[in-house]
Amino acid sequence: MAAAEGSSSTVAVLATLAFAYYSNRPRLAGPTRSNLLRRPEVQTLDAAGLGRALAPLFASEYVQRVTVAECDVGTIDRRTVARRTATDPTRADHLSADEFAARVALVVTHLPDAPPSAALGVARAVRDSRHLAAFGARSPWVREVARSTAAELPSLDNAGLTLYRNGESEAPAAPWTPDRRREYDRARRVPRDASTLAAEWVAAWRDQVSPGAHPVTAVYRAYVASAERASATPVGRNHFYRLAEEVCGPRKRRASGPVFVVSQEVTPMDRKQRRDLAAVIVDRLTEEWRGHALDGLADLVAERQAATATNSAVASSAISGAANVVDLAAHRAGRAA
Incomplete structure (x- = not known):
């Protein structure tokens, strides 16, 4: 400039x-x-x-x-x-x-x-x-x-x-x-069946690819392409990564970026096994999210109850303090008599 x-x-x-x-x-x-x-x-x-x-x-x-x-x-x-x-x-x-x-x-x-x-x-x-x-x-x-x-x-x-x-x-x-914005928010609410299909795709992909390190972005692009060919709505990138980590294990860091590592001893699964695994993964993630939500709700209720108890104690202290006030004029009159 x-x-x-x-x-x-x-x-x-x-x-x-x-x-x-x-x-x-x-x-x-x-x-x-x-x-x-x-x-x-x-x-x-x-x-x-x-x-x-x-x-x-x-x-x-x-x-x-x-x-x-x-x-x-x-x-x-x-x-x-x-x-x-x-x-x-x-x-x-x-x-x-x-x-x-x-x-x-x-x-x-x-x-x-x-x-x-x-x-x-x-x-x-x-x-x-x-x-x-x-x-x-x-x-x-x-x-x-x-x-x-x-x-x-x-x-x-x-x-x-x-x-x-x-x-x-x-x-x-x-x-x-x-x-x-509303359409984007609706799209982010991933349907359960979409999660299940994504988990099944990862399990099938793991059985078919060669052992080694696979860039996570390339894996996600392959999944999106497969979902589009099937006229299905793909899940979001980060949601997909969480599902994939349940199948392939946590992402690993490489100089070129994060990867999923497929080991040599992977045993191929049939269609039923892949579907059962996908159902277990989705159930596990759903239960994890529900647990976090309940924990947060319990913490919020506990904090509000503690705040209410503190306010009640302060009010009681103020009332008892007011009851103990001495009328100095009456006290002096009594001593003079």
Whole structure:
């Protein structure tokens, strides 16, 4: 971007943004130890606030694309940052998270000093922030600033751009509407028969493949292709991995990524054995999820009962204390008589 080349106009815009940011008494992050700076205490500007303040500087050249991904704890939003192509107004080229963080870091290193009227903590935070930014994407604080900046960028879809990644174009993602969210949530509720079919497929796959290490992503792709050929709805990636681990054992780590290891002494099973194994696996996982839910409910009830007992004890103590109050005027009158 222009700020990276250090043009005078961009420096002036940065100075204007920084002045407005400093004048609103910016929030500071808590002092922390920095291994990068090798100092026991470093004071930085709040990463989220600084990212929002810098976003207008990037908004004209950079866009974001938000996609939703499924993980073990639910769903997460993933942001892809792209830069508009100067020679093609309909194209934006993908940037990795580290590349975008490095560009944000370069801007932070050019932050002007805080004005003399600013608090000493702000002036120190500006200096320490610039020092950390010199390390680029190696700094966790810089990556946090970059994520905050990316969240404020215009949408790739709203801008009518096509994302290019590694020289290949990607169709714009469909807008994430409430109806699409409900459809996605319904799809994540895996039917019992779909789990059983997936477990049967893994058992059959294990009997047919050669012994050795098989990348988990390749196994899942093969399962999805098989499900689509059978006009069946495949289960989600992480749900599939849990089923596969019951058949093949836990995933193993390799330099190229996680794998399922199929041992040499695997004995092929017939169709009935595979179906029985699939039923056992699904029953086991269902019982495990039910147990976690009941444990969580028991903990919640216990916490609420403890809170109720504590409140009752406090109220009783207050009432008994009020009953023991002595009327000093009546006491003095009795002693005078």
